[in-house]
Amino acid sequence: MSERIPVLRIGDVLLVSVQFDLEDQTVLNLQEDLAEQIVAKSARGVVIDISALEIVDSFVGRMLATVAAISRVLDARTVVVGMRPAVAITLVELGLSLGGVSTALDLEKGLAKLRRPIGSASQ
Amino acid sequence: MSERIPVLRIGDVLLVSVQFDLEDQTVLNLQEDLAEQIVAKSARGVVIDISALEIVDSFVGRMLATVAAISRVLDARTVVVGMRPAVAITLVELGLSLGGVSTALDLEKGLAKLRRPIGSASQ
Numbered sequence: 387m388s389e390r391i392p393v394l395r396i397g398d399v400l401l402v403s404v405q406f407d408l409e410d411q412t413v414l415n416l417q418e419d420l421a422e423q424i425v426a427k428s429a430r431g432v433v434i435d436i437s438a439l440e441i442v443d444s445f446v447g448r449m450l451a452t453v454a455a456i457s458r459v460l461d462a463r464t465v466v467v468g469m470r471p472a473v474a475i476t477l478v479e480l481g482l483s484l485g486g487v488s489t490a491l492d493l494e495k496g497l498a499k500l501r502r503p504i505g506s507a508s509q
Numbered sequence: 510m511s512e513r514i515p516v517l518r519i520g521d522v523l524l525v526s527v528q529f530d531l532e533d534q535t536v537l538n539l540q541e542d543l544a545e546q547i548v549a550k551s552a553r554g555v556v557i558d559i560s561a562l563e564i565v566d567s568f569v570g571r572m573l574a575t576v577a578a579i580s581r582v583l584d585a586r587t588v589v590v591g592m593r594p595a596v597a598i599t600l601v602e603l604g605l606s607l608g609g610v611s612t613a614l615d616l617e618k619g620l621a622k623l624r625r626p627i628g629s630a631s632q
Contacts, residue, residue, distance in 0.1 A: 394615075493518060
Protein backbone atom coordinates (compact mmCIF):
# COMPACT_ATOMS: atom_id res chain seq x y z
CA MET A 387 0.00 0.00 0.00
CA SER A 388 1.26 3.42 -0.90
CA GLU A 389 1.95 5.80 1.95
CA ARG A 390 1.06 8.77 -0.19
CA ILE A 391 -2.44 9.50 -1.39
CA PRO A 392 -2.28 11.00 -4.88
CA VAL A 393 -3.31 14.63 -5.23
CA LEU A 394 -5.05 15.12 -8.58
CA ARG A 395 -5.74 18.44 -10.23
CA ILE A 396 -8.77 19.70 -12.16
CA GLY A 397 -8.15 23.27 -13.20
CA ASP A 398 -7.47 25.22 -10.03
CA VAL A 399 -8.99 22.59 -7.76
CA LEU A 400 -7.07 19.75 -6.12
CA LEU A 401 -8.79 16.41 -5.62
CA VAL A 402 -8.00 13.75 -3.06
CA SER A 403 -9.79 10.40 -2.90
CA VAL A 404 -9.33 8.79 0.51
CA GLN A 405 -9.73 5.05 0.06
CA PHE A 406 -8.33 3.35 3.10
CA ASP A 407 -7.87 3.81 6.81
CA LEU A 408 -5.23 6.45 7.29
CA GLU A 409 -2.13 6.10 9.40
CA ASP A 410 -0.41 9.03 11.07
CA GLN A 411 2.37 9.24 8.50
CA THR A 412 -0.05 9.08 5.56
CA VAL A 413 -2.00 11.99 7.01
CA LEU A 414 1.18 14.03 7.52
CA ASN A 415 2.29 13.25 3.95
CA LEU A 416 -1.11 14.26 2.61
CA GLN A 417 -1.13 17.57 4.49
CA GLU A 418 2.39 18.31 3.23
CA ASP A 419 1.56 17.33 -0.39
CA LEU A 420 -1.63 19.38 -0.36
CA ALA A 421 0.06 22.48 1.06
CA GLU A 422 2.84 22.20 -1.54
CA GLN A 423 0.41 21.66 -4.41
CA ILE A 424 -1.88 24.51 -3.36
CA VAL A 425 1.08 26.87 -3.58
CA ALA A 426 2.69 25.30 -6.67
CA LYS A 427 -0.54 25.21 -8.70
CA SER A 428 -2.16 28.33 -7.23
CA ALA A 429 -5.11 26.14 -6.31
CA ARG A 430 -8.27 27.85 -5.12
CA GLY A 431 -9.95 24.79 -3.73
CA VAL A 432 -9.49 21.28 -2.36
CA VAL A 433 -12.06 18.50 -2.67
CA ILE A 434 -11.67 15.46 -0.43
CA ASP A 435 -13.77 12.45 -1.40
CA ILE A 436 -14.50 10.09 1.49
CA SER A 437 -17.11 7.92 -0.25
CA ALA A 438 -14.92 4.85 0.29
CA LEU A 439 -14.76 5.34 4.06
CA GLU A 440 -17.16 3.27 6.12
CA ILE A 441 -15.95 4.79 9.35
CA VAL A 442 -15.03 8.40 10.09
CA ASP A 443 -13.75 8.62 13.63
CA SER A 444 -12.29 11.55 15.54
CA PHE A 445 -8.87 10.91 13.95
CA VAL A 446 -10.23 11.31 10.42
CA GLY A 447 -12.45 14.19 11.55
CA ARG A 448 -9.40 16.00 12.92
CA MET A 449 -7.49 15.31 9.69
CA LEU A 450 -10.28 16.86 7.64
CA ALA A 451 -10.41 19.90 9.92
CA THR A 452 -6.62 20.32 9.76
CA VAL A 453 -6.55 20.08 5.96
CA ALA A 454 -9.33 22.67 5.80
CA ALA A 455 -7.39 24.95 8.13
CA ILE A 456 -4.14 24.60 6.14
CA SER A 457 -6.02 25.34 2.92
CA ARG A 458 -7.64 28.40 4.47
CA VAL A 459 -4.27 29.80 5.51
CA LEU A 460 -3.14 29.35 1.90
CA ASP A 461 -6.28 31.08 0.59
CA ALA A 462 -7.96 27.91 -0.70
CA ARG A 463 -11.28 26.42 0.34
CA THR A 464 -11.93 22.79 1.22
CA VAL A 465 -15.05 20.75 0.55
CA VAL A 466 -15.51 17.20 1.82
CA VAL A 467 -17.69 15.13 -0.54
CA GLY A 468 -19.20 11.65 -0.68
CA MET A 469 -20.01 11.14 2.98
CA ARG A 470 -22.15 8.04 3.46
CA PRO A 471 -25.44 8.48 5.34
CA ALA A 472 -24.32 6.01 8.01
CA VAL A 473 -21.09 7.97 8.49
CA ALA A 474 -23.06 11.17 9.03
CA ILE A 475 -25.21 9.46 11.67
CA THR A 476 -22.17 8.06 13.48
CA LEU A 477 -20.38 11.41 13.39
CA VAL A 478 -23.27 13.17 15.08
CA GLU A 479 -23.69 10.35 17.59
CA LEU A 480 -19.99 10.72 18.43
CA GLY A 481 -20.51 14.44 18.91
CA LEU A 482 -18.26 15.26 15.93
CA SER A 483 -19.91 17.91 13.81
CA LEU A 484 -16.97 18.64 11.48
CA GLY A 485 -17.19 22.30 12.38
CA GLY A 486 -15.40 24.52 9.91
CA VAL A 487 -15.44 21.83 7.23
CA SER A 488 -17.66 22.47 4.24
CA THR A 489 -19.42 19.45 2.70
CA ALA A 490 -21.24 18.50 -0.50
CA LEU A 491 -22.97 15.32 -1.55
CA ASP A 492 -20.69 14.40 -4.43
CA LEU A 493 -17.68 15.58 -6.42
CA GLU A 494 -19.74 17.55 -8.87
CA LYS A 495 -21.67 19.41 -6.18
CA GLY A 496 -18.38 20.03 -4.38
CA LEU A 497 -16.81 21.57 -7.49
CA ALA A 498 -19.91 23.72 -7.97
CA LYS A 499 -19.67 24.88 -4.36
CA LEU A 500 -16.05 25.95 -4.89
CA ARG A 501 -17.08 27.95 -7.95
CA ARG A 502 -19.57 29.99 -5.93
CA PRO A 503 -18.28 33.08 -4.15
CA ILE A 504 -17.71 32.73 -0.41
CA GLY A 505 -20.68 33.89 1.62
CA SER A 506 -23.31 33.14 -1.03
CA ALA A 507 -26.57 31.61 0.17
CA SER A 508 -25.84 27.91 0.57
CA GLN A 509 -22.15 28.16 1.47
CA MET B 510 -9.10 -1.53 3.29
CA SER B 511 -12.12 -1.11 1.10
CA GLU B 512 -12.71 -3.72 -1.58
CA ARG B 513 -14.39 -1.19 -3.81
CA ILE B 514 -12.55 1.66 -5.45
CA PRO B 515 -14.81 4.71 -5.57
CA VAL B 516 -15.95 5.85 -9.00
CA LEU B 517 -16.20 9.64 -9.06
CA ARG B 518 -17.98 11.69 -11.68
CA ILE B 519 -17.02 14.97 -13.35
CA GLY B 520 -19.71 15.88 -15.87
CA ASP B 521 -19.94 12.97 -18.28
CA VAL B 522 -16.55 11.54 -17.31
CA LEU B 523 -15.97 8.93 -14.61
CA LEU B 524 -12.78 9.08 -12.58
CA VAL B 525 -11.05 6.24 -10.77
CA SER B 526 -7.93 6.70 -8.65
CA VAL B 527 -6.12 3.39 -8.16
CA GLN B 528 -4.13 3.66 -4.95
CA PHE B 529 -3.14 0.19 -3.89
CA ASP B 530 -2.28 -3.19 -5.28
CA LEU B 531 -5.44 -4.70 -6.67
CA GLU B 532 -6.80 -8.09 -5.81
CA ASP B 533 -8.94 -10.15 -8.18
CA GLN B 534 -12.21 -9.30 -6.43
CA THR B 535 -11.41 -5.58 -6.33
CA VAL B 536 -10.80 -5.60 -10.08
CA LEU B 537 -14.06 -7.44 -10.73
CA ASN B 538 -15.94 -4.99 -8.49
CA LEU B 539 -14.35 -2.05 -10.29
CA GLN B 540 -15.25 -3.37 -13.74
CA GLU B 541 -18.82 -3.97 -12.57
CA ASP B 542 -19.13 -0.54 -10.93
CA LEU B 543 -17.69 1.21 -13.97
CA ALA B 544 -19.97 -0.59 -16.42
CA GLU B 545 -23.00 0.24 -14.26
CA GLN B 546 -22.00 3.89 -13.85
CA ILE B 547 -21.23 4.37 -17.56
CA VAL B 548 -24.78 3.28 -18.34
CA ALA B 549 -26.46 5.01 -15.37
CA LYS B 550 -24.72 8.36 -15.93
CA SER B 551 -24.47 8.17 -19.73
CA ALA B 552 -20.74 8.67 -19.31
CA ARG B 553 -18.66 9.37 -22.41
CA GLY B 554 -15.29 8.74 -20.86
CA VAL B 555 -13.37 7.02 -18.08
CA VAL B 556 -10.13 8.34 -16.59
CA ILE B 557 -8.03 5.94 -14.52
CA ASP B 558 -5.30 7.56 -12.46
CA ILE B 559 -2.40 5.24 -11.64
CA SER B 560 0.01 7.84 -10.24
CA ALA B 561 0.07 6.02 -6.90
CA LEU B 562 1.19 2.74 -8.46
CA GLU B 563 4.89 1.99 -8.27
CA ILE B 564 4.47 -1.28 -10.13
CA VAL B 565 2.27 -2.05 -13.11
CA ASP B 566 2.57 -5.73 -13.92
CA SER B 567 0.74 -7.85 -16.47
CA PHE B 568 -2.21 -8.24 -14.05
CA VAL B 569 -2.75 -4.49 -13.83
CA GLY B 570 -2.04 -4.10 -17.53
CA ARG B 571 -4.74 -6.65 -18.31
CA MET B 572 -7.15 -4.88 -15.94
CA LEU B 573 -6.60 -1.59 -17.75
CA ALA B 574 -7.11 -3.22 -21.13
CA THR B 575 -10.30 -4.95 -19.95
CA VAL B 576 -11.74 -1.73 -18.51
CA ALA B 577 -10.95 0.03 -21.80
CA ALA B 578 -12.67 -2.77 -23.74
CA ILE B 579 -15.77 -2.71 -21.51
CA SER B 580 -15.98 1.09 -21.88
CA ARG B 581 -15.63 0.82 -25.64
CA VAL B 582 -18.51 -1.64 -25.86
CA LEU B 583 -20.58 0.86 -23.87
CA ASP B 584 -19.55 3.72 -26.19
CA ALA B 585 -17.19 5.39 -23.72
CA ARG B 586 -13.47 6.03 -24.08
CA THR B 587 -10.81 5.28 -21.47
CA VAL B 588 -7.67 7.26 -20.74
CA VAL B 589 -5.04 6.09 -18.25
CA VAL B 590 -3.26 9.01 -16.58
CA GLY B 591 -0.41 9.61 -14.15
CA MET B 592 1.91 6.81 -15.17
CA ARG B 593 5.31 7.21 -13.51
CA PRO B 594 8.35 7.28 -15.80
CA ALA B 595 9.81 4.20 -14.07
CA VAL B 596 6.54 2.34 -14.62
CA ALA B 597 6.65 3.14 -18.35
CA ILE B 598 10.20 1.79 -18.56
CA THR B 599 9.30 -1.40 -16.71
CA LEU B 600 6.21 -1.93 -18.85
CA VAL B 601 8.20 -1.80 -22.06
CA GLU B 602 10.93 -3.99 -20.58
CA LEU B 603 8.25 -6.53 -19.71
CA GLY B 604 6.98 -6.36 -23.27
CA LEU B 605 3.66 -4.86 -22.14
CA SER B 606 2.74 -1.99 -24.42
CA LEU B 607 -0.81 -1.40 -23.13
CA GLY B 608 -2.11 -1.77 -26.68
CA GLY B 609 -5.58 -0.32 -27.07
CA VAL B 610 -5.25 1.78 -23.93
CA SER B 611 -5.05 5.53 -24.41
CA THR B 612 -2.79 7.46 -22.02
CA ALA B 613 -2.18 11.04 -20.92
CA LEU B 614 0.32 12.56 -18.52
CA ASP B 615 -2.13 13.82 -15.92
CA LEU B 616 -5.82 14.12 -15.13
CA GLU B 617 -6.19 17.45 -16.87
CA LYS B 618 -4.57 16.25 -20.08
CA GLY B 619 -6.70 13.11 -19.88
CA LEU B 620 -9.90 15.13 -19.60
CA ALA B 621 -8.77 17.27 -22.54
CA LYS B 622 -8.11 14.15 -24.59
CA LEU B 623 -11.63 12.89 -23.92
CA ARG B 624 -13.05 16.21 -25.07
CA ARG B 625 -11.35 15.89 -28.48
CA PRO B 626 -13.18 13.97 -31.19
CA ILE B 627 -11.95 10.45 -31.86
CA GLY B 628 -9.44 10.30 -34.67
CA SER B 629 -8.10 13.82 -34.22
CA ALA B 630 -4.35 14.29 -34.55
CA SER B 631 -2.94 13.26 -31.20
CA GLN B 632 -5.60 10.74 -30.19
